[in-house]
Amino acid sequence: METELTLKVPPSALERVRSHPMLAERAKDDPREHHLTDTWYDTPERDLWKHGLSLRVRNDNDSWLQIARTASSLHRRGEWESALPGGQPQPELLARQVKPAELARLLADPGLAGRLEPVFLSSTRRTTWDIALPDGRQLGCALDAGDIACGDRHAQFSELELELERGDPAELFELALALHEDIPLELGGASLAARGYAMLTDEPAPAVKAERIRLGKHMTLEDAYRCIGLSCLRQIEANLPGVLRKDVESLHQMRVGLRRLRALVDMFEKLAAPPEAIREGLDWLSGELGAARDWDVLAGGTLDHVKGIDPAALRTAAQDKANALHKQLLHTLHAPRYTVLMLQLNGWLRGRQWRADGALPGKSPLAGRATRGLLPLLCKAEKRLARRIKALDPQDAPARHKVRIAAKKARYAAEFFHDLLPGKRTRRYTSRLSDLQDRLGTLNDFAVADRLLDGLAAGHGQVPRQASWVRGYLAAVGESGGQELAKPLKRLVKLRITRQR
Template sequence: METELKLSIAQPDLSRIRQHPLLLDHARAVPTEHRLTDTYYDTPKLELWRNGVSLRVREEGHTWIQKVKTASASSATLHERDEWESSLPSGQPQPVEIARQIKSEKIARLLRAASVSKALRPVFKNATRRTIWNLELPDGQLVECALDTGKIDCKGQTVAIGELELELKKGNPTQLFELALALHEDIPLQIANDSKAARGYALLEKQAPEPVKAIPVRLMRKMTLEDAFQCIGLNCLQQMEANVPGVLMQSVESLHQMRVGLRRLRALLDMFSELAPLPSQVREGVDWLAGELGATRDWDVLADSTLGSITNFDSGELRELAEAKARDLHQALLVSLRDPRYTQVVLQLNGWLRGRHWRRVTNFAENSPLASRASDAMTPLLHKAQRRLRKRIDTLDQADAAGRHRIRIAAKKARYAVEFFSSLLPRGQVKQYVSSLSGLQDQLGTLNDMEVASRLLSELEGSGASRAAPFALGYLNAAAEASIPHLTKSLRVARRLKTPIDK
């Protein structure tokens, strides 16, 4: 399995990276140059890609090598893939031949199937100039640094390639992020969340990738709390990063799922704030990103759902205005995700989590909760989340929108806490707890959407953009007021809830 960090570089900066002192000073030898042509094969229905597999034939000089790769494993930012390769006598792929060395029966069966092996055809091609530096870092870790330039060609459509791959050959993956941050200080880089294969297929399909929901966290019984924290954090980052390609194609649902991933991460960091405090600079970057994603999402919700809840009302004009606002913000978000600050935040978060850098500022010892078994040390964390929720319910004035919002956040954090550790908790109790809080969240979420919609509609009303805004504003305010009494039962249930570790 290869472990590599992919970064994209703007075309004007390609010459600068070749002369960067970090590459020149740590290279074990003169860099090597390769001219590569990669042809990707699939069936007319793209059966390989739709099953998470790519097959390419690489030509270099007068040699051909076929390679099968799986989609990236569940690892935030780092690309960890299974891959298999074999030599070929010509440029024609031999899927049945390579299937013999693949242990995954699902993949091997797919490649052997006559409906696949006999239907393969070229779908797109990469022409690449690859420059490789083999780096030896001061601590003895070995990294292969490959700079790829060229183009992807798909049915007459072309996309430029400017990509830096840092592949770990020996050592800790944390070093990849340290190296990337050092390069990023001098030359703006971007996280490359999709492979060349993914970019080629995007040209074929011309649609945003499917949004990626959170993958359930799987914790082992013998894990320490520190191990669990790292595992959960990377799980949140993976959801966030996996949705970036869709967000860049302005997918509303991908933005929602990216925001969920970031929200889960912030809840985790809050839960562990005393045990593993995040550096203030990184915290500021996380908060900045949350603000960028949230503003766009608010207008999406108004256009896609809130206006549709108004009965006996033609919301077409308002919806068009809200959609226009959302489109403008999606465009602005593209700039934010390509901003050097975004790259810095993602690299810093990954380096901090993978390198366990909280140990630099905390007195990590054998008696620290982080060194204890997660199955024991999670108890006070779950209790704290539930106590906070109860306290906010006890002091709530139901007519206070800000107070309702605070309860919504507390309920969300309590639910996330249990979901994070659910593999160590009784399944039935987890299901009941999560279901109860989800119901409360839905009610509070609807009220919050109405509150946000009122603010956004007031903006439209104030600008004179729509004469329909005052009616919609009045309707939503009345609907919110009418919904408040129905909260009482859900709040009472949430108040009485016991965490799944309590009998």
């Protein structure tokens, strides 16, 4: 699979990219111009897209090409192509190249070609460069500007696509960072195929939950770290379109991906510490996302616990606060700092940039088997949780929150390495930690609500009166909930997955 990066380019900056001196200096030849017309095909039941595959026929200067692509990842996609004598797709020709057996069988189906129909098309002006890399390889660079059409609906696009077939992926992200210093670029997100299919259904993409992480028993700890980190990063990136639509659940899942990534970075702190710029960027993004999420939870969750009054006016005021922060968040996610952070993270993980001299020391735990190296990491998480539980005063809200964070990190650690741990025991362990998180999470929501409502309780009127009443109610319920934590916490002090292997 190739490594690919797509970056949005402001239409006003297209000529600046075409004439950028760095591309001119590093290109092997002069840029080439193409006019591409692509027609995407699928069955009436959308069988290809349901299998995560897109198929298009391209006309490029009167030559015909069919291209099949997977849609499994933002930066890693399978792509296969074959020449055609004319404009009709012949999917069986691609079936010989496709490695996933299920997709190969789908394309080889004798009846597929007869059921294919055009579903949408695009027209593109493309400028391409072959960028020379220091080791003699080359990186493909294409600037696309055009229009995608689905019936009478149209959408303009302008984006820069960088492709590396093999070699160090960090080269790709370093080039993007260098261009971003001069031109305001943003991560591209959804492919043209995904945008076309979204136009067909007029349905926004759903929020994306954490995927199951697949680890092999012979995998090194370094490979496991990279695999887990990229999974967390994919969850963050995949939820960006939803967050930009101000979707509450997409914001929640983007925060989950970010929390998982920060937990992983903390877990591997002594083995693969990221640069300070990445660490500061993660903290910054966490704060930006958290502000809007806190008001979402208050308006859409915490107030549902309140009995005795109907806090409708307060709910409206809280929702107004949430809406304002969602709007502010759009500026954050369009800001250059967000693009820089995502490019840095991709370069760090994909390019294994924790290697000081391009290789790991022989005695580094990262070079050993993950099945051995995971034990000290899990032990660290378990001991931290036990230590915080033993020192906890259940009525101390900040201390409860620290226990919740420790429980979350312990659960994430077990989930990260699930494939390398005893399945039944791991599920029981993570289930108990999840139950504790839920209890502590509700109490933390009450504590956060108290802080937020403090700003709404001043003055006169319905909202301040309801805010004061709700603060008192949640304080009483929270105190009772804290007293009920003693037994579940006591059971968890001795809970160890590392003792059960």
